Amino acid sequence: MTVAKDRRHYSKAPVVEALIDIQIEQVPAVDLAAVERLTQAVLPEFPTRLPLHHLQMGFQVSPGGDAEFMKDQQTLGYRLDRPGRVLQFRTTGFSYSHLAPYSDWTTFSAEAQGYWDLYLDALAPTRANRCAVRMINRLPLPAGDIRLVNCLNFYPTLPDSLPTNAQSLFMQLQLPMKQVDPDAIAILGLYSAPPAPGPNAIMLDIDFVIQRSIPVGEAFQVLAILGDKKDEIFEACITDEIRKLIA
Template sequence: MQARKHYSRAPVTEALIDIQVQLPQEVKLDILAQVYSSIQTEYSKREEMFVLQGEMTAAGASVGATASQSQIGYMAFSNEQKQILQVRLNGFTFSRLAPYDCWETFRDEAKRLWSIYQSLTYPAAITRLAVRYINRLDIPLPVSDLKNYLRTFPEVSSDLPQGLSGYFMQLQIPQEQLETMLVLNQALVPPPAPNFISILLDLDLFLERDIPKDEIKLWEIVEQMHEQKNNAFEACITEQTRELIK
């Protein structure tokens, strides 16, 4: 199957590249602050990121709970609020919100930001690599059958009423090439207007083994994962959907 390269009305609501890492113990929040200092001209807003930890204790009939939070990094927002960077003690995430332009622009900015993060934190290992695209397909009403728009969808028994007011489906599909895993989430979500139905098509492709630290090899794998994601997207939609987003 030949994956299409670009849709003028791409249904992407958010695209993400996530790289989880193990950092040397000496890397602290002040190093992550330096990452932000390097990009604050283009990413003018910064927020602190925290992780919440809870603990429950029981002694006889007495039950108690405690909670604490600790800072793990920073989130930076581009000046137009469409690009978001997370720099954390356990990883790096770059995302682009709609409107999505193209893979090359998104990838190149992620590479630039990762290079800054990597040069300051010196990751000891990369433990997980993910490429995720969250799409919203807006389909005009009336819709007689989902299979006119989707090739992967929940099939309702003919012995049940065929109308759906909502659904959520998750599939976990191993990918032999690159030994990645594809998590496909699909659901009905609120539409932009009353005369549409909207379907979430969330494609999360990740790798958790044998990830190189070398930047050239790392981004070669990211490129291949993006192609896998494209193939998965094309495998899920029909020509009728392609006409809506072409």
């Protein structure tokens, strides 16, 4: 039996979007009509439904040398919205998002698993080929002279000969996390926050992925591991200056 992890709770959780994503192996092919029936079943909970399309464009050159423009658009599934939540049912997989204000991982993952179970019952996939947990955080920064070294343990450094008043920031690291799973990768992003009312802020984006063939019945066991480890990554990236602002 898996023991529930004690998680640090922040009353001002900086999460602007938490995402659980599962991609499936399409053997046998998933029927779009079954996805449509599934979305109809949850419309009372998610009144807004938008189609998701896959668009391919290119050129084909005939033997005579003439180029012909080609475009193919296929419907992959549907995006369903309600306040604070976004659900996607696709022929290629499933995703569930929790928008701000964020509650907690236990609530979020339990909701996601309920909709995943509906997906399994309706579409009967046998294996997943990608499981991911993504947490996009808008971290408030202290007022006054903002020095990232005081706020974060993950930040860019500049040579002394260059100006330090950068106007924008984008930094990404892709880290193999073999201590978690041989196929796990953590993608850490640090970038400028979009303008918004309130204090200065910076975005910390944690995308934790395992990409390999997994029986669908084990997908949420894998996601539970990623859910624990993404907390450890978050805590490792921030300092007490940030903790005081989100406590």
